[in-house]
Amino acid sequence: MSMKVKTRQVDGVTILDLSGRITLGEGSVTVRDAVRDAVAKGSNKILLNLGEISYIDSSGIGELVSAFTTVKNGGGELKLLNLTKKVHDLLQITKLYTVFDVKDDEAAAIASFTK
Amino acid sequence: MFRAGATVRCLDNPRWRKHTANTGDQAARHFGYARNALPDSTTSRLSFTLESSLESVNKVEQVAEEFATKAGFDEDTVPHIAMAVREAAVNAVIHGNSYDATKHINVSFETTASALTVHVSDEGRGLDPDSIPDPLAPENILRGSGRGIFLIRAFMDEVHFRQLQPGTEIILIKNRTAAQPGA
Numbered sequence: 001m002s003m004k005v006k007t008r009q010v011d012g013v014t015i016l017d018l019s020g021r022i023t024l025g026e027g028s029v030t031v032r033d034a035v036r037d038a039v040a041k042g043s044n045k046i047l048l049n050l051g052e053i054s055y056i057d058s059s060g061i062g063e064l065v066s067a068f069t070t071v072k073n074g075g076g077e078l079k080l081l082n083l084t085k086k087v088h089d090l091l092q093i094t095k096l097y098t099v100f101d102v103k104d105d106e107a108a109a110i111a112s113f114t115k
Numbered sequence: 116m117f118r119a120g121a122t123v124r125c126l127d128n129p130r131w132r133k134h135t136a137n138t139g140d141q142a143a144r145h146f147g148y149a150r151n152a153l154p155d156s157t158t159s160r161l162s163f164t165l166e167s168s169l170e171s172v173n174k175v176e177q178v179a180e181e182f183a184t185k186a187g188f189d190e191d192t193v194p195h196i197a198m199a200v201r202e203a204a205v206n207a208v209i210h211g212n213s214y215d216a217t218k219h220i221n222v223s224f225e226t227t228a229s230a231l232t233v234h235v236s237d238e239g240r241g242l243d244p245d246s247i248p249d250p251l252a253p254e255n256i257l258r259g260s261g262r263g264i265f266l267i268r269a270f271m272d273e274v275h276f277r278q279l280q281p282g283t284e285i286i287l288i289k290n291r292t293a294a295q296p297g298a
Contacts, residue, residue: 024205025169055194058202058262066259086194093269094262095251 003027005034013110014043015081019052022060031060035067035078044076045113049106051082061094068100077101081109159185162223167212167237175222176201179233186226186291195270196231196289202263203235203285211237211283230272230291236284244276 003020016034021027031048038046048064056064064080071078079101083091091097103109161178165171179200183193204220212218218238225232248255250262268274273288 023201024172024209057198057205058266059205059260061262062259065257069257069259090266094265095256099256 003030005030007034007038010106011110013045013047013113014038015047015049015106015110017049017052019054021055022053022063023055023057024059028059028063031063031067035070039071039074039076044071044074046071046076046078047081047103047106047109047113048078049081050084050087053084053087056087056090061090061096064100065096077113079103079109079112081106158225158227160223160225162221162234164219164221166216167208167214167218167220169208171220172201172204172208175204175220175235178222178224182224182226182233183231183289186231188231188289188291192289196287199267199270199287200233200235202267203233203287206242206263206285207235207237207239207283210242211239213239226291228291231289233287234284235287236279236282238279238282240281241278242276242283 003018003022003026005019006017008015008017016038018031018034022031035046035048046067048067068078081103083102083104088097088102091100091102101112103112159182161182165174176197180193180197183196188196204222207220208214212220215238220238221234221236223234244264247264248258248261250256250258250265255261264274267285267287270289271287272290273286275286275288277284277286
């Protein structure tokens, strides 16, 4: 299943609805390009909705980390929304769960960004 | 996972080179191998050689998932095994062979009554596993790469490295438990 991204704007937050697999190659590149595109358009509040992500490998994890640091270093915030159990477990194992700001409710996630 | 129509295409594709196989599952048909029933139904083996590409990584992952399922591992463990094998294949293709089209990766799967064992080898310059930084260390936690071997070790019961001339072989072992069929 190929990686797909849909972009929405809600109350100043750019929401990227991701679906498919974030793996080495197309999946990771798609996420990288989507985040870079959002940043290039001036977004500094980015919410990655991972609710439809069926699989992620070490490359995909690395891509999420890179996206997080890229946005953070630019003075913005990147948060994760709706982790599946598989992604949740991977972030726990790699001790990244506490690095990311992880949310499970979209409205609460949007409200949590710095005004 | 494996469509009947795919077999012919694989047989015609010179990139898929046959080694040996003693298994009677769909993976064997997919790779164009003979199907031989073994006296011990708990034992099966498949080995093959692939080119250094992302397509090969995906195929190895598919076979790992099928082998682990047939070995009776549960629905939580099968994806872990498949991911560990995928990461091993990624390392072989990228870090070992550097996508070199003249180099190949060798992969073998063997299920016995006690364990599933997977060998993945490359033809690269070799790997010192002790030189890999700890991805959990604070100075590495925000690195964009370097978690593959860590995940392999997290998901498998045993992980061994063997230096080849040239290349590296990684051996992954997942023990079967008494609750699994044939174990």
